[in-house]
Amino acid sequence: MDPASIINYFQDCSTFHSEDIGRGLDYLNVNHRIWLLNSWHLKLMEPARLGDEITISTWPYAFQGFYGYRNFLMKNQQDKLVAVADSLWVYMDTESGKPLKVPEDHGGYILEAPYPMEPAKRKLELPGQLEARDTFRVIKSNIDSYNHVNNGQYIKMAQEYLPDNFYVDSVRVEYRRQALLGDTILPLIAYTADGYTVVLADLSAKPYAIIEFHGLNK
Numbered sequence: 001m002d003p004a005s006i007i008n009y010f011q012d013c014s015t016f017h018s019e020d021i022g023r024g025l026d027y028l029n030v031n032h033r034i035w036l037l038n039s040w041h042l043k044l045m046e047p048a049r050l051g052d053e054i055t056i057s058t059w060p061y062a063f064q065g066f067y068g069y070r071n072f073l074m075k076n077q078q079d080k081l082v083a084v085a086d087s088l089w090v091y092m093d094t095e096s097g098k099p100l101k102v103p104e105d106h107g108g109y110i111l112e113a114p115y116p117m118e119p120a121k122r123k124l125e126l127p128g129q130l131e132a133r134d135t136f137r138v139i140k141s142n143i144d145s146y147n148h149v150n151n152g153q154y155i156k157m158a159q160e161y162l163p164d165n166f167y168v169d170s171v172r173v174e175y176r177r178q179a180l181l182g183d184t185i186l187p188l189i190a191y192t193a194d195g196y197t198v199v200l201a202d203l204s205a206k207p208y209a210i211i212e213f214h215g216l217n218k
Helices: 002-018 024-032 151-159
Strands: 034-045 057-065 067-075 081-093 166-175 184-192 194-202 207-215
Touching: 002 024, 002 034, 002 057, 002 081, 002 151, 024 034, 024 081, 034 151, 057 166, 151 184, 151 194, 151 207, 166 194
Parallel strands: none
Antiparallel strands: 034 081, 034 166, 057 067, 067 081, 166 207, 184 194, 194 207
């Protein structure tokens, strides 16, 4: 499984969690609320292959102001850890378009202890030298239920620019802006000491998302 596929499983798991406690899409729409993803930090431990039985789990571990922090785990049938992720979310008022402080009941969620991951910076720095690639348009299959480009789609788009012999062991993503149906995306690529950075930007080079892939060429 590639990083984008793992992230899709994680996103689905968080959606099911919210639906199970009555704070899913219907609740959010009625109350004009939304959780927007700000960043991912994904680490890959073991390969997940076709036919493997996997188990996904997720839980929030902190709320501070309008931020929510959530961990994810993927395990295989031997109970080995396949992948772990930390994520940062922003609680928003969809009518005002502004961040909103998480309510005292934590939005209905129960906090659990954080998974022990190494801390990562919230903001990703843009590399000095970026190589522009051919632009492309956002299409319907990229769009989520909120009519924005789905969070996992940015990672899927960025993976297209990795060499075939590059093995990914961790991914960091920062979402800067929301791309919409019909928007034109300009990919900007940089090689770093331990991987590749892909910036998905508009035509003025203002980023929608920054994706860092760390790993090895094999």
